[in-house]
Amino acid sequence: MIIPIRCFSCGKLIAHIYKPYLELLEKGERSEDAFKQLGLERFCCQRMIVGHVDLIDDLLKFSRLQ
Ligand SMILES: [Zn+2]
Known part of the structure; x- marks a missing residue:
């Protein structure tokens, strides 16, 4: 889905690094x-x-399931 804000193991902030990395x-x-x-x-x-x-971005094309 979206990049997690923090690392699951150590808790370091990583979300802001994803785009510059790409x-x-x-x-x-x-x-x-x-x-x-x-x-x-x-x-x-x-x-x-x-x-x-x-x-x-792919999932936002579909309506919500309820
Ligand atoms: Zn980590």
């Missing part, structure tokens, strides 16, 4: 270097970014 990847930066630039060094936080699938 922008760095589009510029051709390696994932490892992008994480270094953005100051995300723990694996638990990195897996939150890497494992995220942004589905919110």
Whole structure:
């Protein structure tokens, strides 16, 4: 859905890093270097970014289920 605000394991704020991370990847930066630039060094936080699938725009096309 949407990127979680905090890392599930350590609680570090990660939501604000998701878009800059994607922008760095589009510029051709390696994932490892992008994480270094953005100051995300723990694996638990990195897996939150890497494992995220942004589905919110696809799901908003459908009406609510009730
Ligand atoms: Zn973490």
